[in-house]
Amino acid sequence: MAPPPQSDEIVLACRDVELAFGGLRALKGLGFDIARGEIFGLVGPNGSGKTSMVNVVTGFYRAQSGTVHLFGEDVTRLKPHRIAGRGVARTFQNLALFRGMTVLDNILLGRHVHMRAGALPSLFYWVWALRHEVAHRRAVEELIDFMQLQDIRDEPVEVIPLGLQKRVELARALAADPRLLILDEPMAGMNQEEKEYIARFILDAREERNTTVLLIEHHMDVVTSICDRVMVLSYGESIAQGRPAEAIADPRVVKAYLGERAAARHKGVAA
């Protein structure tokens, strides 16, 4: 077992992560490192364990064995809110916005880790909370501009189209000024134009906010064009790691995606 790297240039280091649901082994000894500033892609067929891996990293699932190090510190057994407190933000595959609240309030909630959110500021609002709230509101408005959500900021989130909801969730994650941003299929169900928008936001987030990104994505065109490195999962195992184009061309990956016979045919065509 490779020791977790000490350098804080490594944002996330997972070692031998094992996760089982009853008899089903969802993750079979996974390990990988993500370097600072990287956009790291996590790909693989349906049910290969991508979301489970992310859930282990963010504290929602508890791995049976293995370790997760974040910025050089062991976070394997920490609760989700503690991990969020260390600068990790994420979005969910099937959206986890707060219904009944406006887009603005949802994004403001993203700043929770930076806010004084006790009961006393509410009691002494005018001396204690007003300036603070307004300052955070400014930060959020900048983000709303960045993500082009101006028109819908006062709408309740459940009434806006799905594509925009995904964008709001991305904005909520970015509002935390995360050091590591984890996106679980942020482009699912989007058309080409919307996909390019999101890809742009991800790249900008890295340029302007120095965010490291862990991206789960099915669209291979996106993965190859914005990820620096990828890891390909199949049945909870890592079958390839490296530069996107190379990893995806790996015969094992082709096989995992297309099945044995189709892969053979694919080879025949390619040859």
Next chain:
Amino acid sequence: MLYRRAGIRHTSYPKERQLWPLPFDRYLVTAVALFLLAAPFLVDRLYLVAYLLPWIIWSMAALGLNLLMGGAGQIHLAYGAVMAIGAYTSVHLVRAGVPFEFALVAAGLMSAAIGMIFGVAALRVKALYLAMSTLAMQYIVDFVISHSPAISGGTQATIQVPPVSFLGIALEGDLPMYYFALAVCVVVTLFMLNVQRTAFGRALAAVREKDYAAEVIGVDTFKYKLLAFWTSSFIGGVVGAVLVVSYLRSVSPDQFHIELSVQIVAMVIVGGLGSVLGSFFGAALILFTPIVLNNLVGALASGLGIAMSADLRAHIPLMLYGAMIVGFLVLEPLGLAKIYDNVRNYFLVWPFRHARR
């Protein structure tokens, strides 16, 4: 129209964040505030003491419970017991010579502390089980109070509240007591309004809506549920103290039984979960409808000369009352506050049909 939003442009965040961004709402609030301030000189003493004062106090209780039920989404069936703890704490402290200002805060702290002990246990379970464990709190507190002579002065005992003063003003006679209750109510109301527009309220709402999503943005869900329990219980304790000092004037265990808890839960639900305005509406409806219906049925019976047995005479108002609550909730499950909101939204954009929020 009165409520028109058109032409109102806010140019700074503090302006936009003010409590009532629309002028009409501000006028309305000012008018209500002026009325409440002048009430002792406008309305009959009887009405002041028998209607306005209990309305103010019960509204405060509904507000406090609403923080927990509407804000954090946790049901609590022992709010009467929470108030009892505050009431007894303050009365005993005052009798021991502690200034009432301190006794009032101590009442809140004691309720919060005991409420927390039950809260820690109760919050480990969900929904129905939480209801059951708070119900247990109600019965345990009832039992402990009435069976500890040191607290209740013996079963069936009533303890008189000695004369107290608050910030140098003697709370004697109807006027000071009314103003005292009103002042506390203003503080509680402002607090609740501020909760809704600050990080605390948003965090509670996040916990209520989706606990895993709350966790992922860094909200410690357990801590916030407890904090809601604590704050709500603190308010309950303070309201209990205000209740005995400025309204009941004496304290006995039977004033705080499950009936009171259920009454306040009903106020919160009928008024509107999470709504400050709704708490006032709900308190008014639950407190006064029985009286109004009673008089109405009585007047009808005698006016139309319908012979009615005393039994029927007593039960018809109750049935109407129940039917009315069910009716309101069927009509608008989000409570009276929502009904008001619908009307308001209608006028906001009148003569058009669709309100933008």
